[in-house]
Amino acid sequence: MEMEIEGGSVTRILMGVSESTIKGHPHASISSRGAFDWTIQKIVRYNTSAFKLLFLHVQVPDEDGFDDMDSIYASPEDFKSLMNRDRAKGLHLLEYFVTRCHEIGVSCEAWIKKGDPKEVICHEVKRVQPDLLVVGSRGLGPFQRVFVGTVSEFCVKHAECPVITIKRSADEAPQDPVDD
């Protein structure tokens, strides 16, 4: 009963990562960072050559743009500059994770898609067929979940690969637990 481990192929872990929703917090969300740290510490460990991390950031086209604006009036030029700013923010987010992977010595890929995060993540699972999907979660209670929805619950049900949800630890929760 010899166990066969596919020698050549690495374990490919897809991670859905998001920006922080906390104002003035320019980086990865608390739960995305938590999920990344957990994956490195508990799964990858020092066996860096056996794993490849795939970072997917999904931008929501409408919501993202107006969050920080005082007015909803906008010219086509405003939209264009918003879109560029969004794109820059998304790239900055991915850069954070890619840089950390380089420091640790684990190979990675990263890309941005637009759409509904839960739908896009499940679609990308179908397309890239990772061995495992890791998503962070705010760990909200049932009452809060009704209003904000949770990407992780949807992915656990619908993604076509094993899914692991890493809950944000209680001591890292911001003042408003819906923020991240």
Add this chain to the structure above:
Amino acid sequence: MEMEIEGGSVTRILMGVSESTIKGHPHASISSRGAFDWTIQKIVRYNTSAFKLLFLHVQVPDEDGFDDMDSIYASPEDFKSLMNRDRAKGLHLLEYFVTRCHEIGVSCEAWIKKGDPKEVICHEVKRVQPDLLVVGSRGLGPFQRVFVGTVSEFCVKHAECPVITIKRSADEAPQDPVDD
């Protein structure tokens, strides 16, 4: 931003394992074996010294005994022999996984508890505080789930550690998909 991996401590993975419900099939359920194989191939890989597997088998006190009997009449002695037989079956199940771990070279522990599997698994997570819980799943549709309940769904919601559900692959499903 140096990544700290706790040098001394291994990643402890708790696996809930069950016997096959298929008649004349004396061993581990298809989904338990699938979850074990996946964990070794995709997570542990050749880094065997960095992981410890903890096998928990939960026996349901009432249901187990009568499955293979032609009659429901039983004396106290019958009950005793049933209980012994159950215990032997449970040990045999754990022996299967322990033997495979020894062959692979990954350290492990195994134990049996009585009770409702989903409740006991979550209780044991609280007690032994593993880094990760892995449970197999038959991958039933919503209609079948209503009648059989699923341990994995309960654990994803209630276990106090990250949980990974490994669905049985479609080509391994027995004639009756509720069997395992």
